[in-house]
Amino acid sequence: MKPVIPLRSSPAFWAAPIIVAATFFAYWNHLGHTVGQYTWVSYAARASDGLNFGLPLAAGAAAWAGHRYAGSRFPRAFGVRRSLLRQFLSQTWPLFAAVTVGFAAIVLVQVERASPAPQLFGLEVLITFAAMTVAAIGFGYSLGVLMPVPVALPISIFAVYEWITFPQLDNINLSWRNITGYTLYACCDVTSYGPDTRSVIAPILTGVAIVVVVVLVMRFRLLAILPSAAVIVAAVFAANVLVAGTQAQGQSVRPASDLHCSGSAPKVCVYPEQAHFGMDAVASKAWNRARDAGVTLPNLIEASDEAKETDDRILFSAPAGADDEEVLKAMAVGTYNTLTCNFPSSEPSALPSDVRTVYALGVVFGADPEGTLPQMFASEDAAAEGSQISPDKVREEIGISTTSEATKAVKAWLDAQHDCRP
Amino acid sequence: MISAENLSYRYRRGVPVLQDLSFTIDSFPCVLLGPNGAGKSTLIQAVAGGIRPTSGSVFIGESGSRGRQGQRALRANTGWLPQDVPVVAGMNCTEQIAYAGWLKGMKLRDARQSAAGLLGRVGLGDYARRPVKELSGGQRRRLGIAQALVTRPSVVLFDEPYAGLDPDQRWLVRDTLVELSADTDLLVSTHQTDDVQDVYRSAVVLNHGRILFNGSIADFFGHAPEEAPPSMKAEAAYRAVLGGRSAPAAR
Numbered sequence A: 001m002k003p004v005i006p007l008r009s010s011p012a013f014w015a016a017p018i019i020v021a022a023t024f025f026a027y028w029n030h031l032g033h034t035v036g037q038y039t040w041v042s043y044a045a046r047a048s049d050g051l052n053f054g055l056p057l058a059a060g061a062a063a064w065a066g067h068r069y070a071g072s073r074f075p076r077a078f079g080v081r082r083s084l085l086r087q088f089l090s091q092t093w094p095l096f097a098a099v100t101v102g103f104a105a106i107v108l109v110q111v112e113r114a115s116p117a118p119q120l121f122g123l124e125v126l127i128t129f130a131a132m133t134v135a136a137i138g139f140g141y142s143l144g145v146l147m148p149v150p151v152a153l154p155i156s157i158f159a160v161y162e163w164i165t166f167p168q169l170d171n172i173n174l175s176w177r178n179i180t181g182y183t184l185y186a187c188c189d190v191t192s193y194g195p196d197t198r199s200v201i202a203p204i205l206t207g208v209a210i211v212v213v214v215v216l217v218m219r220f221r222l223l224a225i226l227p228s229a230a231v232i233v234a235a236v237f238a239a240n241v242l243v244a245g246t247q248a249q250g251q252s253v254r255p256a257s258d259l260h261c262s263g264s265a266p267k268v269c270v271y272p273e274q275a276h277f278g279m280d281a282v283a284s285k286a287w288n289r290a291r292d293a294g295v296t297l298p299n300l301i302e303a304s305d306e307a308k309e310t311d312d313r314i315l316f317s318a319p320a321g322a323d324d325e326e327v328l329k330a331m332a333v334g335t336y337n338t339l340t341c342n343f344p345s346s347e348p349s350a351l352p353s354d355v356r357t358v359y360a361l362g363v364v365f366g367a368d369p370e371g372t373l374p375q376m377f378a379s380e381d382a383a384a385e386g387s388q389i390s391p392d393k394v395r396e397e398i399g400i401s402t403t404s405e406a407t408k409a410v411k412a413w414l415d416a417q418h419d420c421r422p
Numbered sequence B: 001m002i003s004a005e006n007l008s009y010r011y012r013r014g015v016p017v018l019q020d021l022s023f024t025i026d027s028f029p030c031v032l033l034g035p036n037g038a039g040k041s042t043l044i045q046a047v048a049g050g051i052r053p054t055s056g057s058v059f060i061g062e063s064g065s066r067g068r069q070g071q072r073a074l075r076a077n078t079g080w081l082p083q084d085v086p087v088v089a090g091m092n093c094t095e096q097i098a099y100a101g102w103l104k105g106m107k108l109r110d111a112r113q114s115a116a117g118l119l120g121r122v123g124l125g126d127y128a129r130r131p132v133k134e135l136s137g138g139q140r141r142r143l144g145i146a147q148a149l150v151t152r153p154s155v156v157l158f159d160e161p162y163a164g165l166d167p168d169q170r171w172l173v174r175d176t177l178v179e180l181s182a183d184t185d186l187l188v189s190t191h192q193t194d195d196v197q198d199v200y201r202s203a204v205v206l207n208h209g210r211i212l213f214n215g216s217i218a219d220f221f222g223h224a225p226e227e228a229p230p231s232m233k234a235e236a237a238y239r240a241v242l243g244g245r246s247a248p249a250a251r
Helices: A011-029 A040-052 A054-071 A084-113 A124-146 A149-165 A174-180 A197-220 A225-243 A272-276 A279-292 A324-339 A353-365 A369-378 A380-385 A391-398 A403-417 B040-048 B067-077 B093-103 B108-121 B137-149 B167-180 B217-221 B230-243
Strands: A191-193 A251-253 A260-262 A267-270 A300-303 A314-316 B002-010 B016-025 B030-033 B055-060 B078-081 B155-159 B185-189 B202-207 B210-216
Touching (some): A011 A040, A011 A054, A011 A084, A040 A054, A040 A084, A040 A124, A054 A084, A054 A124, A054 A149, A084 A124, A124 A149, A149 A174, A260 A279, A272 A279, A279 A300, A279 A324, A279 A353, A314 A324, A324 A353, A353 A403, B016 B055, B016 B202, B016 B210, B040 B078, B055 B067, B093 B137, B137 B155, B202 B217, B202 B230, B210 B217, B217 B230
Parallel strands (some): A300 A314, B155 B185
Antiparallel strands (some): A260 A267, B002 B016, B202 B210
């Protein structure tokens, strides 16, 4: 069936591939193409963030279409019987299609890269995203109805970009970004996606305010731009009050019922996507290696982001898809954090004891000493403390070069925890 | 049949344009005459459902302008050629007519099928694929006529169809009107009085938002002073209806 507006003369049609490309570009270059949390909600949130450029472009094209088809006197000159919505959709559907295609493409890329299939489905991000898309395209369209293209097009692009990203306000108040649900997706692999309700409502609120203004402008031909702008700005400020204090992303601990357990000595419980990458086998092998070296550890190992002193479990956190070395390092850190209850009153060397113990644990678990040492301890931690230590210096300070020396250090640390552990 | 009951319209700033008009037009084609600012275009728009009367009602047959439904019914029953025929950049003639039909509620396929025949009917058969932006003023006017006809309305309203046209184009548009009048009710607002006798069967004269004359062409010409030369009869009648102005002198 032929479209109402011939495609070759439709600004929306020609803008569509550019929008898809810009959406993908934003995802690939600015958000990083890493896989987020293994949930549909997280994928959807990440995909909607990819529209930082796509939605402003869609708004600009809508302004052009709005001016060409509704800003002209054409519809009014012939006694229109079609509804405003039908007219709007007939002129802008390629923009909605492009945004949807861009969105779906990013989701599919994540799914493809993130075998196994994601879990947890939720509609909140989709609804937020839909509200913002309608608002952005409607806003551009109404500007096009009211103003000439050279004015309406840049204003709509700029205004929607500012609205979508609020980028400059990052350092002042992170919650500002939640007006548009900017960082709704959760970053981490073993936390459950739990978007703050206020961060979902805020973009919907501002989106609805914009749509109301758009309808008023288009239905009643109100040329009062200042009152329209005042309504939108008021909605943005109201949304900011709503999201004040919310963090960049909402997270909550993933339910333990999601864990997939295997084995008995040790019993290793990881999330399905971690099991898919064989992390449970790596953890089990590391535990057995420690046992063979004479190190006795709790025989329950669980994936968790809440690595802290706890009961007789080893809690560790590693992203699904991490290679074996990373898993072993995560095991070392998790083991130290969950089993340490007796902290030394004074440090024997320039390096803190936890650095030495974690390194020793890593070696006992089978991690490559050469590869582990500088990556784990020399660069990031030291730099964060402002006292960069070279890998050689770290190695010298640690004083562990063989597996037996590492085992000895781990045993000494475990002995020190005997008195305080339950 | 077009009729009105106590029809009034005023702009937001309060200037009355149509004042308590009650009339019936049942003989077509009908010419609507009046000086600039008399309210002709506003009356045309009110009949076309393009504006909602401040008070009173307009009817085409049984369909009235009361409420939104009535307004929609008016739009369904009328075709309207505005003074300036707007064109949509990027479309060709067929597409613009089809788009106009779709806006008026037709299925796009039906509108496209009608467009081809209508273009031939208004003498633009060879311009089906011509971008509308490339049309001359007279061609645009004929395109506008085709658009007004696309929904096969029972009444077609023309607002100043000859304005700004050269004699050739004016002749073409006039011919089109005459041809259309054979099977469609036409109400034509114009300043052009030289062909009134040949083309129209009734006349309405409007001034300051009030109807000064509504009757047959014969009655209209009855207002012309006897001494008016035959070629000036229509103008003389018009001036007489407007307020007893003296008949134009023979040259």
